[in-house]
């Protein structure tokens with residue numbers, strides 16, 4: 001077995017089970033390792049720390065999967081990890097065959113670099129690590145066997161593929177190919193999901209529980225759903241929540257087309273869709289004197305790197321201030337951030353600042369994260385990325 005020897009004093013995070021070994025922590029490599037190979041991680045004193053998979057092309061040189069020296073990373077290991085992750089989704093009750101769920105959430109499920117989403121009887125698989133990409137034939141065959149999926153689609157994230165030196169292409173992988181969007185049920189609502197062309201793997205499954213809880217605050221309200229994508233929150237507000245009317249805004253015409261189709265699927269007739277840039281739209285709504293009883297803010301990731309956090313917090317601050325400007329006194333603000341680098345505490349203080357600057361009393365009613373099929377791993381807090389605060393602004 002090839003051995004990766006850590007620099008002195010660099011072993012602590014890995015004893016604490018953080019799964020990413022950066023090139024900067026590595027002293028030397030004993031033996032030969034090709035990309036995707038199994039390697040052992042040893043302390044500078046030569047003691048076994050963990051076992052993982054190697055990638056010379058990534059800043060994450062080794063991804064760790066087991067801390068048990070007696071456990072080989074062989075086919076039955078991967079099969080076992082997948083089976084455990086799937087069993088937990090069944091336990092959660094996320095096994096409605098018409099529904100959708102994240103079956104595998106990377107580090108959260110001890111499978112760093114692998115994401116698997118189930119949409120009805122199709123799977124969307126994202127390999128965000130080269131070691132997972134080279135194991136796709138095994139992983140997909142286990143998944144098909146365990147789920148009975150009719151077809152599997154591969155999706156990639158461009159930035160990540162580059163960082164990992166991946167050469168995967170988006171498209172059908174095996175089974176029956178899809179000839180268009182498919183339909184899923186979430187919280188009793190029908191959503192059409194485009195696995196081939198949609199954002200992420202087609203739908204933002206992480207907000208499932210937040211959509212349902214949010215709906216409970218919106219009865220008879222006039223709601224603004226900013227960054228609506230395919231209408232996730234808008235439909236929950238209109239149909240589940242009994243909102244009076246919803247204005248749904250997104251800058252992507254493609255997303256809005258999906259959202260309009262989804263509104264029709266659910267016979268929701270009180271949602272109006274508008275194509276526009278988020279900040280500009282809020283500014284012009286405020287200038288036009290438009291007011292809402294509730295505003296939902298679910299913007300795209302503002303901070304892609306640690307260095308971008310300061311600017312991102314400024315952008316969140318400004319966005320939330322603009323939202324407060326169109327929010328009636330006593331109105332509900334549902335504000336989210338999916339930037340992993342922006343901590344929960346940072347986000348809270350951003351909100352404190354927005355309250356101070358606008359002289360509004362903001363009550364926090366519920367602080368939420370991603371749905372439980374996106375488990376947050378304590379030893380890898382990078383897996384805690386989604387913040388969703390439900391607030392009231394007096």
Ligand code: SAH
Pocket residue numbers: 199203204207227228229230231232233249250251252255276277278279298299300
């Ligand atoms: N709330 C949605 C998910 C939102 S994802 C749901 O429940 O499914 C973020 C959305 O913001 C995407 O649909 C993207 O098209 C949109 N977006 C990105 N940049 C934007 C901008 N500057 N202005 C408006 N929308 C933007």
